[in-house]
């Protein structure tokens with residue numbers, strides 16, 4: 359199938375490479391000339407395991423190319439729109455300017471029978487509006503909405519072997535044709551029994567935000583329990599294990615810590631709240647504001663614990679911050695709790711030296727005032743306190759005995775509850791977790 363992918367950010371670059379890997383002929387289009395030049399050389403503009411390999415092999419096979427010219431989308435049968443929907447400045451709502459611009463500039467290049475497929479996360483109602491615009495433009499192209507559920511760090515796998523496919527399509531023969539085209543594109547996943555939910559536009563849009571709202575709520579639920587555990591003298595990690603054995607609850611996404619961040623969960627729950635308010639149903643998701651607040655409080659809690667560990671004075675103390683990315687296996691620092699903790703501690707006068715296996719460059723661009731060390735051992739040398747905020751395996755595996763020799767004070771704040779507290783204490787450390795005694 360000939361495919362165009364409009365927008366080559368995280369979602370689009372992975373989608374374009376994965377579709378070519380599946381055997382389709384793909385053109386990736388983006389307005390950022392620098393990004394396109396790098397992608398054309400097989401270099402993704404972000405860290406994602408497995409992506410450089412499939413990008414290079416797809417380019418070498420001739421099935422994948424890149425362009426900044428929207429006219430190059432002409433001739434493809436299916437056009438995926440994968441541009442970003444960031445949070446609007448000064449508002450909780452999603453900023454749809456990139457989606458609107460992509461549709462407007464794609465429209466003149468569409469032919470009768472083409473299928474435009476929205477992948478961006480949009481407020482419910484957007485697809486219906488865009489479908490009406492497409493019809494009015496008169497090209498004879500139709501629209502489907504096919505939300506993406508990929509996790510950073512597992513993006514290639516999640517795109518090639520998704521756990522479900524959701525098609526939002528119009529009713530009747532048009533919808534059947536759209537579903538058939540999508541089944542053809544995802545033939546390998548469909549053949550292995552991946553569940554396919556064929557539905558209307560509104561449901562498909564809501565599936566995505568509902569899934570992210572649920573995940574965010576699950577994390578904030580356990581973080582709320584951590585807040586209670588802190589005053590009650592209980593251990594939230596054991597609590598999570600115990601409730602997680604109930605299959606109806608499940609243990610995944612019950613890790614209490616510094617909370618969620620990234621390019622999706624925070625902005626998606628805010629955009630969902632804003633859209634629900636527009637629709638006159640703000641009360642239905644008012645709890646998501648609480649979910650957001652609980653999450654943000656955990657960042658402050660890590661900062662407070664660190665200052666407490668420094669006997670109340672952060673000024674001029676050396677704080678080694680382990681982790682900057684919003685989660686391991688990513689270089690993404692968008693709304694990263696780890697980076698925010700580092701910045702706040704710096705603001706309190708601490709000498710913050712931060713380290714991360716992948717996210718230093720992105721962090722430095724945003725916060726040049728912080729000190730960075732690529733080698734974790736350099737970061738923690740002579741530190742007065744360690745603060746672990748991204749659970750990279752290299753940080754989880756630090757040997758408390760060995761590094762006890764190179765820090766100034768053996769104090770660690772485990773912002774991800776990912777260390778063996780007993781082992782650290784046995785090595786003479788003062789260990790502080792979140793929601794743990």
Ligand code: UDX
Nearest residue numbers: 506507508509510611612613617618619620622684685
């Ligand atoms: C998320 C959704 O999982 C994905 O389906 C959607 O398409 C995009 O948003 P992603 O942003 O890559 O994916 O991250 P995810 O793995 O969901 O983690 C989100 C945040 O929650 C991270 O900051 C992570 O550290 C945090 N988290 C996760 C917790 O604090 N505790 C947990 O138990 C799990």
